């Protein structure tokens with residue numbers, strides 16, 4: 001396989017990456033439309049890195065209006081093989097107070113107003129989402145956190161809501177009853193699309209608030225989220241820096257199967273594939289469609 005390239009999708013409060021050299025903001029065209037912004041290409045400690053601010057620089061785009069397909073497709077076209085999402089989340093558990101970093105491993109997708117697949121009529125595929133996060137990338141993030149003295153909780157379920165309004169208290173309590181750990185608005189369909197595009201995906205969820213269920217804490221506000229994110233910015237930066245060398249040393253394809261997720265997923269008969277649809281999927285599925 002070709003050299004692995006780390007892509008970072010920066011969420012709320014993360015609009016740039018410190019310490020990058022040889023930087024260039026470059027627009028990457030996608031048949032799925034415009035990505036949230038240009039991609040920032042650069043090097044961190046000699047290792048290539050591609051950064052995308054999820055909501056665009058200046059936080060212009062709300063969760064429901066993000067072009068998730070264009071974002072993932074552009075990352076794929078930029079050569080990214082592993083994506084680390086850095087996301088702000090609310091806590092649904094007493095023991096995950098604001099300031100906690102969680103390396104989530106499961107999602108419950110409650111979003112309903114987003115395009116969730118690269119595939120459509122003319123080319124149908126069904127990938128497995130049983131394990132939505134790459135375990136190996138999770139291991140790397142956990143090791144990087146330990147190396148940089150950052151306490152990060154391994155494992156947790158992230159409830160993805162549509163937003164943009166925060167939850168009602170009844171919803172927040174329901175998600176707690178479901179056993180969810182954190183709540184946010186963006187990681188789906190991002191994780192689904194990364195899987196379809198055969199890229200490793202993992203999330204560092206930074207807890208910023210107790211949503212609205214906690215009797216001793218006020219309901220979440222943007223002001224509170226931003227305040228906690230600013231307090232955590234240094235740790236987030238240090239974690240990204242510590243992840244980088246681990247990606248560079250990896251030479252093989254993902255043993256968890258992320259890089260081969262489409263291998264047995266396409267069900268449309270070869271002679272029934274719509275060439276127009278296949279054409280748009282040149283980056284996502286070209287590996288299989290060219291066979």
Ligand SMILES: CSC[C@H]1O[C@H](OP(=O)(O)O)[C@H](O)[C@@H]1O
Pocket residue numbers: 010011012013054055063086087088089163184185186187222225
């Ligand atoms: C600014 S609070 C709500 C906002 O923050 C999170 O975004 P991201 O995952 O990109 O950090 C959350 O999902 C909402 O979009």
Ligand SMILES: Nc1ncnc2[nH]cnc12
Pocket residue numbers: 088089090091161166167183184185208209210211212220225
């Ligand atoms: N409580 C919350 N709900 C949804 N998204 C969030 N992002 C940060 N905190 C959040």
